[in-house]
Amino acid sequence: MSKAPRKTPEGRRGSRPGDERAALVRRLAELEEREAHTRHIIQTVGVSIWEEDFSRVQELLLELRRQGILDVRAWCAAHPEFVREAVKRVRVVSVNEASLRMLGASSQQELLGSLERIFLPESLGVFVEQLVALSEGRPYLQSESVVQALDGRRIEVLFSFVWDAMVGRADRVMVTLMDIGERKAAERALQESEARFRNMADHAPVMMWVTDPGGSCTYLNRKWYEFTGQTEESGLGFGWLSAVHPEDAASSKAVFVDANARHAPFRLEYRLRRVDGEYRWAIDAAAPRFGPGGEFLGYIGSVIDITERRQREQLQRFLAETGVALAASLDYATTLSSLARLAVPTLADWCIVDLVDEDGSVRRVEVVVADPADAPLAEDARHFPARLDGNPANPPTKALREGRPVLVMDPGTDVERLLLQAHNEAHARVMAAISPISLLAVPLVARGRTLGVLTFLTTARSGRRYAAVELEAAEDLARRAALSVDNARLYRDAQRAVRLRDEFLSIASHELKTPLTPLVLKLQVLTREIEARCEPALTQRLLGMLEVSRRQVRRLAELVDGLLDVSHLSAGRLRIEREAVDLTSLVREVTARFQLQAERSGSPFRLESVGAVVGQWDRLRLEQVISHLLSNAIKYGAGHPVTIRVQGTETRARLMVRDQGIGIEPDVLPRIFHKFERGVSERHYGGLGLGLYVTQQVLHAMGGTISAESTPGQGATFTVELPLVEATAAS
The missing domain is CATH 3.30.450.20 (PAS domain)
Incomplete structure (x- = not known):
């Protein structure tokens, strides 16, 4: 009986052995081709890849398992020699080109074999984690660590471990190392x-x-x-x-x-x-x-x-407002009252102002409170000003006596404590009722004298407590207030002195005027007697001497009249009596009186006019103005002609007097219409410096103006303008 054909590996029958070998050869060739392709990829990638033999390490782990040791991490921690032994058993069997570059090796042979050449003490921790993962059958592990290159460089790397954990074996481990030095740096x-x-x-x-x-x-x-x-x-x-x-x-x-x-x-x-x-x-x-x-x-x-900054800004605005208040009046008591009202509530809940009077006593001039309900208490506080002979521990008194600020952070609220700072028990009770939580007393000091003291208090109403910011603002405020008080007092004293001076000038002028009148009469009588009784030669000589005396008397009379006018102006008693006046005609009259004097000085007059210019003015005062301008032109004309021009428009009259003399310096020109000011040296030209001042005031009283233009060495031009009040009716 014939045998049945054998099955092939694919289950077919009747295949010949030669066919099976051919198929196996083709399969092996495919596998070798794939393995070569994989190795080529591994060699050419930019990541370091290793292949390690862990078979001998696995034997150590199996031995631990046989001994019943399951916690590998704990065992490694207790037996560091076990870890070192395990490291020695690892064998590197393959590395790629990227590994050579990373670790500085010229060939694979330098890296194959033991890991000990690249391991550092810090690397052992990652290796222990490998052992734990291997013992637990986990096929993958990733961790950061450090290795050592062959030239000794330390390289921070990211380890990745992959192995086949089937059947409890790990013969081969694929390791990748990524250089993370730049990232870690x-x-x-x-x-x-x-x-x-x-x-x-x-x-x-x-x-x-x-x-x-x-x-x-x-x-x-x-x-x-x-x-x-x-x-x-x-x-x-x-x-x-x-x-x-x-x-x-x-x-x-x-x-x-x-x-x-x-x-x-x-x-x-x-x-x-x-x-x-x-x-x-x-x-x-x-x-x-x-x-x-x-x-x-x-x-x-x-x-x-920014609390302090906001407070400073608020205080700066407050100080700006107080600057306006301090400049608003020369009555310092009123000014300080306004200041105290500005200080509440910006700087204080209470503001108290004490002033030292001329007799040395201290007067409380103001008490301002933020809460209207405290008004009765403020009235009580008025009775306890700072006292130079009072309790030296009282803050306002201390500031007044020592001339420096006093800051009390916590004055207290009970009578017993406040008695140490008060003048008496009643004063302490008032302070206890106010209940200040912070107090600041600042003296008003000007030119070395203490004029008073400002006291600022805060209460529970605002809860504010004074510090350096408030002290600085209070001192600034006190300096301004003291300057204002001092200026007001100086102004008051100056006004008093001016009144006394004007009274003296008025009395002196009247007293001087009294003997001048009979003196003029006596000179006239003496002139007639000489003409009637003396020989011609003696008469001529004596009359010349009398003419000099008359000129001096007229000069003295003019000075006295000037003083009288100033006293009348200061007292507000200058009277203007208006009437119809032809300015052209009046100028001709005055010019005629000065003609001989002008010719004698070498400054003859040239009058230019356009006819009658009539207005409602005070004739005598206007004559006084013209006389003074002509007298000045002759005095300072330096022997050159003087031009006088009269013009008129529908509403105004104009008089111009121009000399060609010494002129007026630019820095003096703006002041020549001030009282007691001169445009030239007193030594050379004399005078009281009142003529132009009186002239300007007289013209102002009639609604007119006067101005001056000058160039030194080329003369000066004075221009008078007057309104033609009721000119039509006057004509």
């Missing part, structure tokens, strides 16, 4: 940068914060926690808003959320609660952060306490 740099930032921020003198893109606060520096008393748990996220004043929190959050949505910088002010419960004004400013790709990362911002 970048991470360290980032960590160092963040550490530096946090260290800098924690030691910064301002509060600082950082948010994420969603607006949640991820960092607050130490200054924030110290200032607000918050913790990380209460401050991070949006918890910081709980430290913001309830009236400011909603608006502040709205500004922040809007800016965060727009990725825009912002700046806002709000009141922030300090750890002691006091709310302080702060500026919160921030700028957006962006990543390398322009992505929004959040904000970094700072918070600065």
